[in-house]
Amino acid sequence: MLWYKAWRESRGRFVLSSLTIAVLCAVTVAFEKDAAGAYEQPPTYDAFIWQSVYKSGIRELFLLLAILLGLGGLLRERAHGTAGFTLALPVSRRRLLAARAGVGALEIAGLSLVPALVLPTLSPMFHESYPVSQALQFSLLWTVGGALFFAVGLLASTLFGGEYTAGICSVAVLLAYSLMVDVPGVEAYIGDVHDVMSGSGMPYFQPAMSRLAGPLPWWSLAAILLIAFVLTAIAAQLTKRHDF
Amino acid sequence: MTCPYVIETHDLSKRYGRVDAVKDLSLTVRAEQITGYLGRNGAGKTTSIKMLLGMTHPTAGGGTVLGRDITSLAESCEMRRRVAYVAEDKQLYAYLTVEEMVRFTRSFYSDWRPEVERRLLRQYELPLQRRVSALSKGMRTKLALLLGLARRPELLILDEPSEGLDPVAIEELLQTLVAAAGEGASIFFSSHQIAEVERIADRVCILDRGELVIDLPLDRLRENYRRITLGFAAQPPNDLRMSGVDRIRTSGRQVVLLASRDVETVLERVRGLQPVSVDVEPVSLRELFLETVQEG
Numbered sequence: 001m002l003w004y005k006a007w008r009e010s011r012g013r014f015v016l017s018s019l020t021i022a023v024l025c026a027v028t029v030a031f032e033k034d035a036a037g038a039y040e041q042p043p044t045y046d047a048f049i050w051q052s053v054y055k056s057g058i059r060e061l062f063l064l065l066a067i068l069l070g071l072g073g074l075l076r077e078r079a080h081g082t083a084g085f086t087l088a089l090p091v092s093r094r095r096l097l098a099a100r101a102g103v104g105a106l107e108i109a110g111l112s113l114v115p116a117l118v119l120p121t122l123s124p125m126f127h128e129s130y131p132v133s134q135a136l137q138f139s140l141l142w143t144v145g146g147a148l149f150f151a152v153g154l155l156a157s158t159l160f161g162g163e164y165t166a167g168i169c170s171v172a173v174l175l176a177y178s179l180m181v182d183v184p185g186v187e188a189y190i191g192d193v194h195d196v197m198s199g200s201g202m203p204y205f206q207p208a209m210s211r212l213a214g215p216l217p218w219w220s221l222a223a224i225l226l227i228a229f230v231l232t233a234i235a236a237q238l239t240k241r242h243d244f
Numbered sequence: 245m246t247c248p249y250v251i252e253t254h255d256l257s258k259r260y261g262r263v264d265a266v267k268d269l270s271l272t273v274r275a276e277q278i279t280g281y282l283g284r285n286g287a288g289k290t291t292s293i294k295m296l297l298g299m300t301h302p303t304a305g306g307g308t309v310l311g312r313d314i315t316s317l318a319e320s321c322e323m324r325r326r327v328a329y330v331a332e333d334k335q336l337y338a339y340l341t342v343e344e345m346v347r348f349t350r351s352f353y354s355d356w357r358p359e360v361e362r363r364l365l366r367q368y369e370l371p372l373q374r375r376v377s378a379l380s381k382g383m384r385t386k387l388a389l390l391l392g393l394a395r396r397p398e399l400l401i402l403d404e405p406s407e408g409l410d411p412v413a414i415e416e417l418l419q420t421l422v423a424a425a426g427e428g429a430s431i432f433f434s435s436h437q438i439a440e441v442e443r444i445a446d447r448v449c450i451l452d453r454g455e456l457v458i459d460l461p462l463d464r465l466r467e468n469y470r471r472i473t474l475g476f477a478a479q480p481p482n483d484l485r486m487s488g489v490d491r492i493r494t495s496g497r498q499v500v501l502l503a504s505r506d507v508e509t510v511l512e513r514v515r516g517l518q519p520v521s522v523d524v525e526p527v528s529l530r531e532l533f534l535e536t537v538q539e540g
Contacts, residue, residue, distance in 0.1 A: 001351040008339055080338070084331030084403075085388075087299045089352050090324040092317060240317070243300040 002091060002099035009072055010100075014107045017065040018114050021058065025118040028052045029126055045128045047210035053115055054138050055198040062111065066146035067170040069107050070153020073100060074239060075161040083244045093239045097154075101232050104150050112142035137212045138197075144221045145197040149174060151231035158235040158242070196220050250275045250399045250430040251296060253307030253314075258291050258300060258454075265291040267454040268305065273432050273447075278425050280441030281434040283451035284537050289434040290332060292451070293403050297329055310398055325353065328392025332403040334384045338377035342370050342387060346394075353395040361394040368416075382413040389420055400424055402433040406440055418444050442529040452537045465529060472501040474514055475521035486513055491535050502527065502535055 028035075028049065035052070036042040043051065052058065074096065077083040086096065116135035123130045152173050156166035181192040196217060199205030204214045251273035258266040266288040273279045283289045294300040296309050298320030306315050312323035336345055346365075350356045365372070368386040370379075379387065385405065392400055400421070406414045414437075422444055425431050435441050441448055442462065450458035474480065476497045484492050484499060488506035492499065499519075503510045507524070515522060 001348050005337070005348065008337070081331070081333040081335030082337055084294075084299065084329065084333070085336055088297055088324055088327070088329040088331070089349075090321055091352065092321050241301070244294065 002096060003103055006100045006103035010069055010103060010107060013065075013068055014111065017068065017111055020065070021062060021111060021114040022118050024058050024061070025053060025115045026122055028058070029119060029122045029128070032126065032128065044210065045123070046130065046134075049119060049130055050198070050210040053119065055200055058115070059142070059194065059197060062142060062146060063149045063174060064171065065111060066108055066149040067153040067167065067174065069104050069111075070150040070155075070170070071157050071166055073097070073154070073157045074242065074244060075157060075166075076163075078244050079161060079163065087244055093242075094236050097158075097232070097236045097239050101151075101154060104154065105147060108146040108150050109139075109143045112139040112146055115139065115142075131211075134211055137216065138199075140216065141197045141199070141221070144224050145193045147228045148193055148224050148231075151228040151235075155231045155235045155238075158238045191220060191223070193224060196224065247311055248275055249273060251307070251309050251432060253292075253296070253305065255305035256292065256295060256302050256307050257304040258288075258295060259303045264454045266295065266302075266451075269451075269454070269456055271307075271449060271456055271459070273430065273449075275430050276425070276428055277446040278421065278431040278433070278444050280445035280448045281432060281451065282436075282438065282441060282448060282533055283434070285436075287451045287537075288454040289451055290403055291454075293329075293401060293432075293434060296401065297324065297327070326398045328395065328397035328400045330385070330388045330392055330400075330402040330405055332407065334381065334388045336376045336384060336387060336391075338375065341373050341375050342379070343372040345376055345387065346391065349391045350394070356395050358394075360396075361390065364390040364393060381408045382410060385409060385413065385417065389417070393420070393424055397429055399430045399432065402431070404435060405433055406435060406437055414440065438530045438533055448529060450533060450536055457536050458532065462529065465527065465532060468503075468505050468507070469527040469532060470503045470507045471525045471527050471531065472503055472507075472510065472514065473521075473523040473525070474499045474501070474517070474519040476517075477520050480519075481517055484514070484517075486510060493535075502532070 032045065032048055036048050074083050074086065074093070077086055087093070116132065116139045119130045119135050120132045149170070153166065153170045156170045156173075160166040160169060178194065181187055181190050181194070195201055199212050202217065204212055204216055206213045249272045251271060253269050253271045256266060256269040256271070257264065269288075269292055271292075281289055291300060295302050296307065296314055298314055298317070302315065306313065308314065309323050310326050312319040314320055314323075337348070340348060346361060350361070368390060370383060370387055370390070376384065376387070405417055409417060418440060421431055421433070445462055447461045448458065448465070449456060476499070478497070480494060480497060480499045484501065488503050488510045489501050490504045491502040501510070501514070511522065511524065
């Protein structure tokens with residue numbers, strides 16, 4: 001039932017996030033011809049989709065939504081007055097947080113599947129096609145990248161009780177990280193999760209075809225998941241120590 | 245032999261910065277009794293209750309609830325299986341309906357009593373399909389009580405349960421508590437409403453500025469405590485301290501003594517001071533409370 005609670009608390013945000021991504025993907029497909037026409041050398045359909053969805057705006061929005069899904073938890077419950085009831089239940093704080101993290105991970109996976117549902121489904125309606133296998137591989141990359149920023153939101157929620165503080169801090173972390181990985185010289189030391197998610201400049205991506213090719217970067221994905229797990233574990237430790 | 249105490253604390257303290265929210269609290273709450281926990285706003289009642297339930301970590305000291313160490317996370321979790329708690333603001337999950345709230349809570353307790361759930365739902369006239377956010381405070385309190393009582397708790401801890409309730413709802417609440425005590429539950433409740441405590445409690449604890457200042461059975465208050473008002477023709481004696489006298493208040497030529505024991509001996513001694521009048525009256529809990537916390 002803790003999973004049910006976590007789901008009920010976040011389902012509004014999840015549904016809204018999914019709808020937003022779905023509508024933006026649909027608009028991208030629907031107006032591809034108009035948008036591509038503005039280019040001197042119109043890109044291929046795959047390249048246009050990759051540029052518009054997987055490489056830029058919608059990917060960044062996805063990360064912001066992942067942060068949004070990570071917000072909440074006991075400090076917010078304290079502000080709403082329900083922490084007393086929750087903490088009087090015969091369950092540990094670790095289990096409460098684990099349920100939130102578990103539901104969040106599933107929601108991130110669900111959210112990352114939205115483009116994989118919309119793009120291949122809508123493309124034929126506009127006389128185009130987008131391979132399901134490509135979309136699903138990108139979904140996997142998004143799930144892992146999203147999990148990291150979900151964990152950032154989760155950790156910020158255990159640090160800051162203010163209604164917007166955790167969200168603002170998480171977005172600041174995302175922005176700072178995005179700027180930092182573009183600084184020449186720094187990029188070599190800090191992996192760029194954005195690039196891992198889009199394949200940009202990665203050996204498993206073929207720029208000429210704007211498609212993923214070759215084996216996915218399993219070690220990088222594992223490392224990102226490990227960092228997300230560590231952030232979640234830190235959040236669990238902090239939650240254990242809090243006074244409510 | 246079972247332990248006679250459901251709550252025992254020793255030197256339990258909680259400090260926030262330089263402020264002692266609770267200081268060296270050594271409290272015992274007897275099993276199968278109704279214990280009222282009185283104190284002014286900010287006296288430390290809620291903080292101490294939260295420490296008992298493992299929501300707030302003590303700065304020093306410790307204690308047990310139903311024999312389980314309140315500072316141990318694992319034991320505290322186990323203890324909460326047997327304790328029902330109704331928080332001060334009675335907030336429950338606003339996004340659930342009454343039915344969903346009951347189903348959610350039921351899933352955590354193997355000793356849930358469906359027949360009690362059904363009886364209380366009928367008695368409290370709780371609308372199953374209504375969202376918790378749409379319930380009045382009185383209704384929320386009833387729902388919180390139902391969630392606590394439907395699972396045969398050994399100990400019921402309530403923080404200001406009557407706060408914000410209308411007189412009818414308060415009456416129903418008090419009757420529910422008395423009935424729960426009749427079924428063998430121990431009840432520990434904090435309140436500002438002295439009349440309520442006096443009506444149903446077997447024992448009273450008064451907390452002032454984080455410290456326990458009174459802990460006694462109400463029977464003893466009724467039998468032993470007396471207010472002795474002395475009138476003097478001239479300036480009263482400076483030092484009236486004596487065994488059995490807890491508090492002394494002087495106002496002009498009048499002295500009011502609060503005697504807690506050996507009243508006859510105290511009377512014998514004060515008559516020796518040759519007052520012009522001596523009035524002896526029983527002390528109500530309200531008077532005792534005011535004497536205690538106002539002086540502090």
